[in-house]
Amino acid sequence: MSQTPTDLIHHPYTPPEGFSAPQPGVFKASTVIFPNVAAMRSRDWRQKNGYTYGLHGTPTTFLLEERIAALEGGKQCVLVPSGLAAIANANLALLKTGDEVLIPDNAYGPNKALAEGELAAWGITHQLYDAMDPADLQARITPRTKLVWLEAPGSVTMEFPPLAHHAHVCRQKGVTTALDNTWGAGLAFNGFDLGRGARFQPGSGADIVVQALTKYPSGGGDVLMGSIVTRDEALHLQIKLTHMRLGWGVGANDAEAVLRALPSIALRYQAQDQAARTLAAWLGQQPQVAQVLHPALAGSPGHEHWRALCTQDGQGGGASLAAGLFSVVFDARYTSGQVDAFCDALKLFKLGYSWGGPVSLVVPYDVASMRRAWPHKGVLVRFSLGLEAVQDLQADLAGALAVLAQTQA
Ligand SMILES: *Cc1c(COP(=O)(O)O)cnc(C)c1O
Numbered sequence: 001m002s003q004t005p006t007d008l009i010h011h012p013y014t015p016p017e018g019f020s021a022p023q024p025g026v027f028k029a030s031t032v033i034f035p036n037v038a039a040m041r042s043r044d045w046r047q048k049n050g051y052t053y054g055l056h057g058t059p060t061t062f063l064l065e066e067r068i069a070a071l072e073g074g075k076q077c078v079l080v081p082s083g084l085a086a087i088a089n090a091n092l093a094l095l096k097t098g099d100e101v102l103i104p105d106n107a108y109g110p111n112k113a114l115a116e117g118e119l120a121a122w123g124i125t126h127q128l129y130d131a132m133d134p135a136d137l138q139a140r141i142t143p144r145t146k147l148v149w150l151e152a153p154g155s156v157t158m159e160f161p162p163l164a165h166h167a168h169v170c171r172q173k174g175v176t177t178a179l180d181n182t183w184g185a186g187l188a189f190n191g192f193d194l195g196r197g198a199r200f201q202p203g204s205g206a207d208i209v210v211q212a213l214t215k216y217p218s219g220g221g222d223v224l225m226g227s228i229v230t231r232d233e234a235l236h237l238q239i240k241l242t243h244m245r246l247g248w249g250v251g252a253n254d255a256e257a258v259l260r261a262l263p264s265i266a267l268r269y270q271a272q273d274q275a276a277r278t279l280a281a282w283l284g285q286q287p288q289v290a291q292v293l294h295p296a297l298a299g300s301p302g303h304e305h306w307r308a309l310c311t312q313d314g315q316g317g318g319a320s321l322a323a324g325l326f327s328v329v330f331d332a333r334y335t336s337g338q339v340d341a342f343c344d345a346l347k348l349f350k351l352g353y354s355w356g357g358p359v360s361l362v363v364p365y366d367v368a369s370m371r372r373a374w375p376h377k378g379v380l381v382r383f384s385l386g387l388e389a390v391q392d393l394q395a396d397l398a399g400a401l402a403v404l405a406q407t408q409a
Contacts, residue, residue: 023260024063028252030054046240055249064255065227067262068217071186072209073193074229076236078243079250083182083212084110086226090178090208091115091147093242097123099146104131104161105372106154108180128372131161132302138169145173150206151180152189152309153302156365156382157374158293158327160302163309164194167205176235179206185216185356187269188321189309192231197314207235214354216323219261219268221357223254272324272356272385275393279383280326282394288334288401290378294326324385325355327365330404332377338407339364339379345400348388355384360393 032051034040043050048062057065065077080086091114095101101119103112105128115126125144130136131154141148148170153160163179170177181191191209193202211217213225228243230236277296284292291299295306312318330339343351349362361384367374385393 024060024256026252026256027058027060028054029058032058045244046237055247056244058252060252060255060259061250064259067259068186068211068213068227069229071217071262071265072181072211072227072229073186073190074209075231076229076233076240078228078236078240079213079255080226080228080243080248081250082224083108083180083210083214083226084114085248086210086212086228087111087149087178087180088114089226089239089243089246089248090210090228091119091124092246093239094147094176094178095119095124098144100125100127100142100144102127102129102137102140102145102148104129104149104151104154106131106157106159107149107151108155108182109370111149111151111180131166132159134162134165134169137166138173141170141173141175145175148175148177149180150177151183153183153295153306156327156380157367157371158295158300158325160295160300160306160309162302162305164199164201164204167194176208177206178208178210180211181209182212182215183323183325184310185211185265185269185323187216187266188323191229194309195314196309196312199308199314207232208239213258215356216265216269217258217262217356219265219356219358220257221354221359223257225250225254225258268356268387269321269323271387273322275385275390276324276326276383277322278390279385279394279397280328283328283397286401288331288404289328290331290376291329292326293329293380294322296320296322297326323355325383327380327382329376329380330378334379334404336364336366336379338404339381341407342400342404343381345403346396347399348393348396349383349400358387360384360386360388 043052045052045056069077080089127140129140152163179191192205194204195201209229211227213227228239280292280294283289294300307316308314311320343362343364349360352361363382365380367380
């Protein structure tokens with residue numbers, strides 16, 4: 001070996017500037033090298049033009065932060081290792097002992113679990129509110145309420161709440177709001193400016209918008225990541241300070257995977273939306289099904305709120321968007337064992353959590369154990385659409401429904 005290890009590590013060649021390609025480079029670092037001590041002392045980890053340490057950002061993560069902030073219609077973004085970490089980071093930045101947080105009863109389950117676990121242990125109380133009852137949230141706000149979570153639609157049960165009303169109530173009372181925008185993905189509606197057409201109101205939405213980038217932005221079912229987007233610099237810094245103290249970073253290869261998937265997010269979202277609406281409408285006509293829960297279907301809880309927020313003119317006209325996600329309540333004559341057999345009989349729909357990737361997924365839920373009040377007797381199954389051909393998915397569902405009919409006692 002003619003080289004010493006030192007020559008391999010400190011070789012003078014550096015790649016020339018001026019290389020340009022559709023995809024950005026992947027910069028991986030824990031250590032960031034400073035040109036001199038003055039730079040080391042003067043760079044501030046909060047500034048995007050000054051790299052200090054891998055946990056505080058690299059060109060790859062800063063780029064993804066900028067693009068997610070743009071996707072959500074916000075200004076600043078913090079990246080965390082999962083969607084749940086985004087929820088936790090917002091909670092920890094805003095809440096201290098003696099404070100209270102309000103969470104919709106139909107929120108993403110682990111949000112409630114965190115409140116029941118660590119938050120309760122730290123003397124932070126929570127109340128669950130009925131997201132579909134406009135008066136309920138207002139009645140629960142007290143001087144101790146420091147954060148209100150919003151989510152549209154409800155997780156698994158798909159009720160679309162009057163988001164603009166909830167955000168308005170909180171703003172009037174001076175309470176910070178955080179929206180879990182994983183379903184909308186920054187595409188179906190803008191979490192900071194609610195309403196469409198004549199109903200559009202700038203600044204009428206949430207103060208903080210979080211998203212599980214795990215779902216649509218990643219699009220592959222292979223990345224876990226979350227984002228916390230804001231428009232207010234002081235609020236952003238509060239969240240970023242907590243983020244820095246907790247030591248949460250994301251890997252450069254994962255950030256690159258999301259950057260690679262982002263250009264196709266609108267096309268994928270639209271395709272999965274169309275497939276979901278086609279199959280939701282078809283399932284609604286099948287005798288085994290008592291109700292289909294999909295906010296774009298008339299008769300689904302909160303359909304009018306979805307229409308106001310997610311259709312082009314705010315009144316049901318023009319283009320509209322919804323995630324490729326819906327739930328079905330089976331007729332009460334089917335036992336959970338029979339519905340399990342239906343799920344097992346599906347071949348293209350795979351059994352698995354999460355959504356937003358190319359593979360269609362199915363999960364049976366025991367909703368009675370997840371909600372304070374649940375009006376349905378039948379078993380609920382949640383479907384998420386991938387990118388397979390819709391007719392193949394429909395044939396898969398038809399085959400499994402035939403199995404269900406056979407299992408009938
Ligand atoms: C999946 C999901 C999350 C959590 O995302 P992870 O990356 O799996 O932690 C949060 N909120 C909603 C609405 C989700 O669907």
